[in-house]
Amino acid sequence: MFVIYLGLVFFFCLYSFNDTGVDLSKTIFGIRADRVAHFIMFFPYPLSAWLAAKKELRERTGRYSYSVILGSGILVAILAEILQSLTPTRDSDPFDLIANIAGLTIATLLIFILEKYIDYVWPDRL
Numbered sequence: 001m002f003v004i005y006l007g008l009v010f011f012f013c014l015y016s017f018n019d020t021g022v023d024l025s026k027t028i029f030g031i032r033a034d035r036v037a038h039f040i041m042f043f044p045y046p047l048s049a050w051l052a053a054k055k056e057l058r059e060r061t062g063r064y065s066y067s068v069i070l071g072s073g074i075l076v077a078i079l080a081e082i083l084q085s086l087t088p089t090r091d092s093d094p095f096d097l098i099a100n101i102a103g104l105t106i107a108t109l110l111i112f113i114l115e116k117y118i119d120y121v122w123p124d125r126l
Contacts, residue, residue, distance in 0.1 A: 001052070002052035005048050009042070014083055039099045045107065046107040046111050049069045066112050074104060077104065
């Protein structure tokens with residue numbers, strides 16, 4: 001599932017929405033819809049990565065597992081922005097990268113806070 005999620009992230013980061021009628025230049029609560037989409041797109045990354053590899057992460061990195069998840073997510077976000085800059089129909093924007101990192105950071109903090117509950121509800125099932 002995590003690999004499928006990553007594939008969808010890169011698809012949406014690199015696909016041109018010009019011909020679809022989707023207007024991401026509008027605002028939602030005063031924030032451009034494009035930035036909201038980037039936030040939402042990267043928000044699931046930490047939970048997906050944590051559920052996919054939490055046992056291995058805990059064994060290899062111990063208490064640094066959250067930092068590893070956040071760092072790897074930031075690398076994926078940077079790679080997505082670099083690939084967007086190389087795509088003729090897309091533009092790279094530093095504010096998109098900030099929105100990506102904000103989604104990653106908030107989701108990582110939620111995992112850190114809710115870890116005990118998540119382990120209780122889904123103990124090594126996923």
